[in-house]
Amino acid sequence: MREFSVPQERKLVTELPGPNSIALQARREAAVSRGAGTLANIYMDHGSGAILVDVDGNQIIDLGCGIGVTTIGHAHPAVAAAAAEQAGKLTHTLFTVTPYENYVKVAEKLQQITPGDFDKHSILVNSGAEAVENAVKIARKHTGRRAIVALDHAFHGRTNLTMTMTYRPWPERAGMGPFPGRSTASPPATRSETGSPARRRPSTRSTTSPPTSARPRSRRSSSSPSRATAAS
Numbered sequence: 065m066r067e068f069s070v071p072q073e074r075k076l077v078t079e080l081p082g083p084n085s086i087a088l089q090a091r092r093e094a095a096v097s098r099g100a101g102t103l104a105n106i107y108m109d110h111g112s113g114a115i116l117v118d119v120d121g122n123q124i125i126d127l128g129c130g131i132g133v134t135t136i137g138h139a140h141p142a143v144a145a146a147a148a149e150q151a152g153k154l155t156h157t158l159f160t161v162t163p164y165e166n167y168v169k170v171a172e173k174l175q176q177i178t179p180g181d182f183d184k185h186s187i188l189v190n191s192g193a194e195a196v197e198n199a200v201k202i203a204r205k206h207t208g209r210r211a212i213v214a215l216d217h218a219f220h221g222r223t224n225l226t227m228t229m230t231y232r233p234w235p236e237r238a239g240m241g242p243f244p245g246r247s248t249a250s251p252p253a254t255r256s257e258t259g260s261p262a263r264r265r266p267s268t269r270s271t272t273s274p275p276t277s278a279r280p281r282s283r284r285s286s287s288s289p290s291r292a293t294a295a296s
């Protein structure tokens with residue numbers, strides 16, 4: 065059984081946020097762009113397993129987990145040791161310039177642990193949005209087809225194309241257009257959104273523009289694509 069450096073329990077020693085978090089928040093407001101919004105202005109110092117310890121010494125249960133990505137828990141000794149070993153050996157060479165074994169090892173691991181008994185190859189990129197963008201590029205190049213199907217209520221990221229594929233019109237897309245045209249399929253567009261008659265269900269709406277019902281009225285004009293963009 066794993067030993068944790070912090071007892072796996074919630075323990076508050078100050079109000080939340082505590083004084084050190086409040087001081088950091090003031091520094092942050094002076095230095096960090098407001099575009100990087102946060103849900104809880106409680107600043108973390110370290111973590112162990114399922115517990116985060118903030119800069120005031122409060123222990124809280126981490127139900128956020130980096131939006132579900134730190135599933136192995138914080139500061140797992142094996143992960144920390146592997147990261148320290150790698151940092152001591154080699155930090156960055158850019159695989160496409162001078163390759164290294166660990167990239168290959170990750171691709172081999174993905175072959176083993178992903179479903180399907182067929183030939184699989186991977187590329188590794190920096191973020192989810194970059195992965196989605198590359199998947200679209202590869203699919204377009206391979207198939208010669210242009211349109212992309214994304215599910216209703218899907219979230220795909222915050223880059224230009226992945227915002228287009230993301231259903232939620234606000235806050236991600238508001239005021240960020242124009243977007244690439246004919247990228248996703250979900251309910252049909254209305255004339256007011258595309259400048260052309262509504263298309264047939266189930267799969268031909270260009271979500272360069274969000275559904276009228278879901279878009280805040282005051283933001284409608286700023287998030288609408290141009291007619292040319294929607295038709296591209």
Ligand SMILES: Cc1ncc(COP(=O)(O)O)c(C=O)c1O
Pocket residue numbers: 131190191192193194196219220221222
């Ligand atoms: C399903 C899905 N796709 C794409 C992304 C975008 O990932 P990133 O924020 O790493 O660009 C996310 C991020 O939350 C996601 O949940």
